[in-house]
Amino acid sequence: MFDPDYELDPTYSNSLKETKVILLIFAVWAAYTLTVAYQFGYPPPRPTGEATVPEVATVLGMPAWIFWAIVVPWLAANFITAWFCFAYFSDDDLNEAEEAQQDQHSTEEAKING
Amino acid sequence: MGDGTPAEAAGSNSAIVSFVAYIGIVMFLAWLSSRVAKKGSFLSEYFLGGRNLGVWAFALTFAATSASGGSFIGFPSLVYSHGWSVALWICSYMLVPLVAMGLLAKRLNQVARIADAITIPDLVQARFKSPVLGLISTVLIVFFMAFNLIAQFKGGSVILQTLLSDVPLFKASAASLGSLTADLPLVGQNVDPGYLLCLLVFALAVVVYTTYGGFRAVVWTDVLQGFVMVLGILLLLPLSLIAAGGLSKVTADLHSNPPAKPAQISISFADESITGLDLPSNQLVVAEVNGQEKVFRLLDPVSINCVGGVVPIPYRMTIEALELSQSPEEVAHEQVLRHGFVVTEYESELEYGYGDFPGSLTFAPGPSESKSSGFLPFAAAISFFFFWCFASAGQPSNMVRCMAFKDSKTLGRAIFTVSIYYSLIYFPIVIIFCCARSILPGWEHASDRIMPEMTATVTSIFGVPWLAGLLVAAPFAAVMSTMDSFLLMISSSVVRDIYQRWINPTPSERRIKLLTYSTTFIVGMVAMVAAIQPPQFLQDIIVFTGSGLATSFLAPVALALYWPRFNYQGAIAGMLTGFFSNIALYGIGTWQTGSMSAYQPMGFHPFLVGSVLSLIVAWSVCNLTKEPDKEVVLKFFFRRRVQR
Numbered sequence: 001m002f003d004p005d006y007e008l009d010p011t012y013s014n015s016l017k018e019t020k021v022i023l024l025i026f027a028v029w030a031a032y033t034l035t036v037a038y039q040f041g042y043p044p045p046r047p048t049g050e051a052t053v054p055e056v057a058t059v060l061g062m063p064a065w066i067f068w069a070i071v072v073p074w075l076a077a078n079f080i081t082a083w084f085c086f087a088y089f090s091d092d093d094l095n096e097a098e099e100a101q102q103d104q105h106s107t108e109e110a111k112i113n114g
Numbered sequence: 115m116g117d118g119t120p121a122e123a124a125g126s127n128s129a130i131v132s133f134v135a136y137i138g139i140v141m142f143l144a145w146l147s148s149r150v151a152k153k154g155s156f157l158s159e160y161f162l163g164g165r166n167l168g169v170w171a172f173a174l175t176f177a178a179t180s181a182s183g184g185s186f187i188g189f190p191s192l193v194y195s196h197g198w199s200v201a202l203w204i205c206s207y208m209l210v211p212l213v214a215m216g217l218l219a220k221r222l223n224q225v226a227r228i229a230d231a232i233t234i235p236d237l238v239q240a241r242f243k244s245p246v247l248g249l250i251s252t253v254l255i256v257f258f259m260a261f262n263l264i265a266q267f268k269g270g271s272v273i274l275q276t277l278l279s280d281v282p283l284f285k286a287s288a289a290s291l292g293s294l295t296a297d298l299p300l301v302g303q304n305v306d307p308g309y310l311l312c313l314l315v316f317a318l319a320v321v322v323y324t325t326y327g328g329f330r331a332v333v334w335t336d337v338l339q340g341f342v343m344v345l346g347i348l349l350l351l352p353l354s355l356i357a358a359g360g361l362s363k364v365t366a367d368l369h370s371n372p373p374a375k376p377a378q379i380s381i382s383f384a385d386e387s388i389t390g391l392d393l394p395s396n397q398l399v400v401a402e403v404n405g406q407e408k409v410f411r412l413l414d415p416v417s418i419n420c421v422g423g424v425v426p427i428p429y430r431m432t433i434e435a436l437e438l439s440q441s442p443e444e445v446a447h448e449q450v451l452r453h454g455f456v457v458t459e460y461e462s463e464l465e466y467g468y469g470d471f472p473g474s475l476t477f478a479p480g481p482s483e484s485k486s487s488g489f490l491p492f493a494a495a496i497s498f499f500f501f502w503c504f505a506s507a508g509q510p511s512n513m514v515r516c517m518a519f520k521d522s523k524t525l526g527r528a529i530f531t532v533s534i535y536y537s538l539i540y541f542p543i544v545i546i547f548c549c550a551r552s553i554l555p556g557w558e559h560a561s562d563r564i565m566p567e568m569t570a571t572v573t574s575i576f577g578v579p580w581l582a583g584l585l586v587a588a589p590f591a592a593v594m595s596t597m598d599s600f601l602l603m604i605s606s607s608v609v610r611d612i613y614q615r616w617i618n619p620t621p622s623e624r625r626i627k628l629l630t631y632s633t634t635f636i637v638g639m640v641a642m643v644a645a646i647q648p649p650q651f652l653q654d655i656i657v658f659t660g661s662g663l664a665t666s667f668l669a670p671v672a673l674a675l676y677w678p679r680f681n682y683q684g685a686i687a688g689m690l691t692g693f694f695s696n697i698a699l700y701g702i703g704t705w706q707t708g709s710m711s712a713y714q715p716m717g718f719h720p721f722l723v724g725s726v727l728s729l730i731v732a733w734s735v736c737n738l739t740k741e742p743d744k745e746v747v748l749k750f751f752f753r754r755r756v757q758r
Contacts, residue, residue, distance in 0.1 A: 003744070003748060003752070004755075005754060005755055006748055006752040006753065006754055006755060007752060007753060007755045008751065008752055009750075009751055009752055009753045010753075011220065011221070011224050012221065012224075012676075012750075012751050014220075015220045015221045015224075015675075015676070016676055018216065018220070019216075019217055019676065022212055022213055022216045022217055023217075025209070025212065026209055026212075026213055026503065029208070029209055030206075030496075030499050030500075033205060033206075033499065034492075034495065034496060034499060037202050037478065037495065038492055038495075041199070041202060041477060041478040042477065042478045042479065042492060043473075043477050054473070054477075056365060056366075056369045056473065056476045056477070058362060058365055060361065061360060061361025061362040061363075061364070061365055062198070062361055062365060062545075063198055063365060063476050063477070065477075066198055066201050066202075069202065069205075070201050070202060070205045070208075070541075071541070073205075073208060074205065074208040074537060074541060077208035077209055077212070077533070078208075078533055078534065078537060080212075081209075081211065081212050081529060081530055081533040082530055082533075084212060084216070084529070085526040085527065085529050085530040086526065086530070089216075089522070089525075089526040089529075090522070091521075091522045091523050091526075092220065092224075092522045093522075094220070094223050094224045094227055094521060094522060095224055095227040095228050096227070096520075096521060098227070
């Protein structure tokens, strides 16, 4: 322990925990999206001369690779964001009370100074 | 500039009405915000809105500040030019709210309150007890923001000029201004009076309401601007899909039609019944090439008078045009003229770097005029996935917003709100401007105009020209919400981080008010004057400054918030490494190519390279130097144990 009279600020430790979860979510989404996009969105290199591009398969009218690599993870990202914000994210003290006191003090000072 | 089509005229008229109405509403909001009861010090109120933003205000000011003119002009232009692959380019916006707000916001807000910090240099100085570090961050912010502000002023003026180009009142006013300023040394004959008029109107409006209302006015107008943007997109989406015949047809069109190619064609016509031709630029014409009918879009106007044999029939002329891959029957929403034109000579001016074949618009990497690797090689896709999330987190203008929300609950709800907001904006824009390729083919030469053109055309198809007014307000909103925030960032740096820190630490409230108002106004005016002779490479400057700020600030600020051991030596080293690596990569790229561009080692963006270097150097230097003061660590990372 740094100092026996002090303990780790819970807002700091909660933020650190949340940051690790965010980075994990980012890594999972990046890995999925980029892998699927690379696998299905980038056709093999064209032979020189005539262009050969695969027929485009569609889902809901858009290219299938766009649907699976982008639309699906985008929708899933909204769900995981909702989970993070409403179920995981902690309601921590941000020093609002101390600041409100300071504000009151400075407002009074401003009144005195005209 | 314009082609004078009815669709464009309708769009331009509604543009001027919506612009005037919009400025009126913004001014009213600025006035209203100034009447809100103030608490706390003037500077905290003026630059942070009293740290009291609720969910909607915080969410929409964050979202609107991030969405600049690029989102409504440059991004649609990219989608139009490169097709579906742009969805991959932008897709990490699915995580931007979570990463950019969630990563730093809670700690930033808490540390800013503990330190009583109003600006990022304020916060950095308090965290490290180092005035030198505060000064370095001030200089970096002012340096990058000044460039960016000038570029945004130019961007806003160019958008306005594009939208108003065919309004008679605008043309007359621009001509009058041109004759008035013809002899002025700075302006002279070199500056387009139309551009100058737009710059004056746009810049004055933004500078006045920002100066008058400060952060609270900026936030209130951002909320309005945020709603305007999302409403515009949500209205345009179904109209575009219906007009284009559904998304399946759009994808099929994109798959079978490669981008239009610029060409120089010699055409002749022998129709003696024609007495004259007056074809505006951008007109579509059918011409026969080797017995096959092809569609061309004229890049220049054509005017011929055949009456009295002024020009002989058969007539032959050479025209700059774009050759479309669509057949005349496939062009459903524009008039295609036939005058019995026959192409006698054909010369394609451009060999596509990549993508001059069917299917290039539906698959990655997408077509590119200049790059043989295409628009989005896979290394670039990786870079941009990181770039949008982490560069947003590293922008001081976003960090300042993270210092202004009310409490943790507000932050959580705002992250989710922005997440839904971005989902409603960015992917729909991709769909809308893929539809634009079906509705308005052959605008590759002027794709920056595709947003107003699409707006005017679609609302004209459905007979609702009034709607064009709301839709064209979206780009105004996007540019203004970014400009006002940057303006305030620079003036806060000057007043708080330079004057109050280094010149007069205890000024009276009256003096500080006067200085704040005058600084905001003067900074705005200086940026406006600088934008009279606008810089080239607008979009490149915006990307350069965004990348530079993020590489300089992301790693040092993140480590400052989460690593108690992090000291000022590490912070200075990380900041300067990020700054110089960005400058060096852009310097090498510009030197190699002769135009502003970045050298990208192994295809990776300078932001990614600079941020990783900054992180490594900051960590290494910190570990090689002594630990920070115990007092500082206790203040920001610990709290006094509660006695039971």
